[in-house]
Amino acid sequence: MATKIEEIKSNASFEEIWKKIKHYGREGLGEIPDEDLHLLRFYGVFYRKPTPGYFMIRVRVPGGILESGKFTTSQLEALANITEKYGRDIIDITTRQQVQLRWIKIEDVPPIIEQLNRVGLTTLQTGHDNIRGVTTCPVAGLSADEVMDTRELVKEVNDAFVGNWKYTNLPRKLNITIIGCHDDCTHAEINDIAFTPAERKGEIGFHVWVGGGLGPWGTQRSLFLDAFVRKEEVKEVCLRILDLYTEYGNREKRNRARLKFIIDEWGLDKFREKLQSVLSFKLKRGGLARTHPHRHNDHIGIHPQHNPKYVYAGLNVLTGRLYLSQVRELIRIAKEYGTGEIRLTTDQNVIIPNIPKERLLEFKSEPLLSELSINPSPFTRGLIACTGKTFCPNALIETKDRSKELAAYLDEHVGAEVMKATGGLTIHASGCPNSCGNPHTGQIGIIGKKIKVDGKFVEAADIYLGAEFGLYGGFNELWKSRVPFEEAGPLLAEVIKRFVSQKYKYETFREWCIRVGEIKGSLNEFAPMIHER
Template sequence: MRLLRFAFPLAHEQLIAGGQAMATPLEAYKAELNFKKINALISHYQENGWDTLTRHDTQALKYVGIFARPKTPGYFMIRVRIPGGILKASSLSAAQMHALVDITRQFGRDILDLTTRQQIQLRWIKAKDIPEVLTLLNRAGLTTYQTGFDNLRNITTCAAAGLDADEILDTRKIVEEINTEILGNWSVSNLPRKFNMTISGCHCDCTHGEINDIALMPAEKEGAFGFNVLVGGALGAWGQFRAVPLDAFVKPSEAKELCLTILRLYKEKGEREMRGRSRLKFLIEALGIDTFRQDVAAHLSFPLPSAGTDLTKPERHHDHIGVHPQKTKGFFYIGLNVPAGRLTLDQANSLVHLAEKYGHGEIRLTTAQNILLTDIPEEKLDALLAEPLLRELSPKPSPFLRGLTACAGNTFCAFARINTKKRALELTHYLDTKLETADLNKLGHMEIHASGCSNSCANPWVGQIGLIGKKIKKDEGFIEGADICLGGEAGLKGNFARLWKSNIPFTEIGPLLVTLLQNFLHEKKEQESFRQWCLRSHTISDE
């Protein structure tokens, strides 16, 4: 095996056998792709029939946001990339959301799904309509590029970037610069595996930096504000990995170069033979963090100093729900809860109306699958809060509904074992009604992250309560259930949840959690967190 200057074998040209490079069939196929060829696939299948779609071509189409759904044969999901979850300012934002509503009403059905990476998904799109849908999205200034498969996925940031009166850095320009650089750029696509990045300028780690491949988190060094760098975070069926410090500080002007350097090194050196060991974390593990840092620094045009003082608060992250003052005196943003991250088209249309009527037409998406309306003058707050839509998308939701994040579930996803959104909503309603009002007030809100399978799309390992869907065999056949994890805490000083109970039917989960939470409230010490109580009471183990 030929060692490179990074002390890691190239997977693209990977193992040498008999003097010839070997690649997996998928990697050999990917090596011949580019965006022009992928777009040609759409024309090919339009002419020859989508029922001839091959397994590898199915994967390739994900590069441009087109997802075949085996659970809904003949229909596709289209994922729209929205960098930082911010639809462009003023009237263009309204035009974009109007476009999403109109396209879905014409070509899909009555739902828009919000994702944990601040994107929007259109469902029930017929194969024959894909070219026209893509054309209409492009006319509205929207793209589906690089929203799936082995790409740098949508870059997340604080949904209140540029608004929050307490923020350290406004990250919107950095996100836009990196997105512009990578969008449609095959030289930073075709990665060994998917790649997640977040850039946060707020104190609260609302984008879960700890589970991203790259996380730039606010810091201070020698009187200047910038970012400390974390690398290698990931969740998946193969495990949970917290991002580790690179011991590096970058200025805002250096952030783009650093991120693209890491991305290119990962593309060149990442594992390509074993997809289960292809995330950035495994490259760092193979090299060691010190060697990885040296390799990154060697390719930068600026010196890479050691980390500064971390400015992320240790407390649980800010979910942005409710009414909050903006930097500009007299203006507010309002965080609205979207139950299970799913909007009806009427709700989406009403959001556009409210954004235009009360603000400047801007709509923002959070990593918790919720919505912000921005730039609301103080004198219009009461009228906005009285709007009928806010009874459905509430700024004051019930405690468990407020903290709910849920994946698409088995209605659409072939991996999911349960109807996640339906089951999760049933559970939150049960908890909100079975616990006493006084107990609900003490809890504030509890974060429930429900994933339909072990792929962890809803980030169950960072929730205070995490659910991982299972099919459970009973005498009467298979029923829906879940593994229950407890004690996840967001933030750079938090930790992942730990398994509490396995293979629990959904009919039993609600009563179990009611008893557990009542015990927590009655036994907890002052200032003791849910995780701390779970550990002290031996409900879970930290091992």
């Protein structure tokens, strides 16, 4: 039997939902029925119970590129103007290179969406059972070390489903990444569909990975489909996998409705056969991976571009939250030193591209860089955090505040030692098991809890240790459960000090955690097994 949500979707359309948005924009919040609150999410409009009377709007930013030069105002400037006029002081960056606007009244939603559309941005399908933002390396087309530029591919795939009602009726959400760099900087291992650079018989293309994800149901690393595809075949592979997911995904149990569960049921070989049966071309077997086994580039700092006259700057945005004064300064310096373009990363940071080398010293003296650092402290640098209970009804803790406090504590007490030993350790925090902050990919993972201490509820966390980046790495594992946050800093500082003092010369944090028994994972569980055929 189909769920209530499936029944709601069956009679919907973009046209009908837009009519509802305009209706409620005229009539006010009133008593919007739950059915319509669900439907508004197809336009990226989310009612937030922790802030009664206000909505969040999620904006799609394909590949994380906020453009400038094509419009009367830059896309980031439009977001700032909307925030200033209709919202409050903050703009949030998500782990899918998208943007969230907060404190929005329903009366203001129609003009906001229209203003976004005028600068080439859309909110369509950023919520509910849709494909989330298609991610890619945030320096695609810039990096001096990339295998290929994926920007046009991201646009092609994005344009194929955005505004197409056929791809709104998925059993649940689905994540896609298309990476052209060596570094797996968008975490291909946790995407439902991932394309990573590969080479076969001298031809550059992509390997295909399927079934990755994180959620309250658990974790699943994406599986190698043993398939090599050319650039011109990527869109068709995406759409045909979407078709299989639409047809065969579980519509009776939403907690079993991700692509991974189809693969669990069929097995990878059957999934590949089913995909092959609906493609117009024959899938080739895999070739030689062009992705480094464990490297992850957060792009923070100053980096060369393929044009040696320019560099790009990666700025650390603490927990992905930008304040309006910072956004205004970002716009100014992006125009002053670059081309006005701003890029967003899946680590919730920002990049300013195309800075002339001769202006680099001047750029480094900008006051904004004291707030959005190009050289942050080691735990602040690797910090990712979900929205938290300030705005999210699912979160159990104030994730952004607690994770900032934890990072500051560790920076103060063990930061210098960790910087010398490893360069830093990442903290990924989620306020609930839904894992929006990608907690299982952090070397330190946090999932928020509420527990009773001396008869009073306090904010706490399950703490995970030992993730290793990349397609051949590993997720972290539960280390200690139900830890009050006031105890988390000292506990972690103690184990990190032991790591620094005991680690072998080239030993990673994961390897040390396994060797000394802090976690049970295997060191070679995802060893690379892909060779030229």
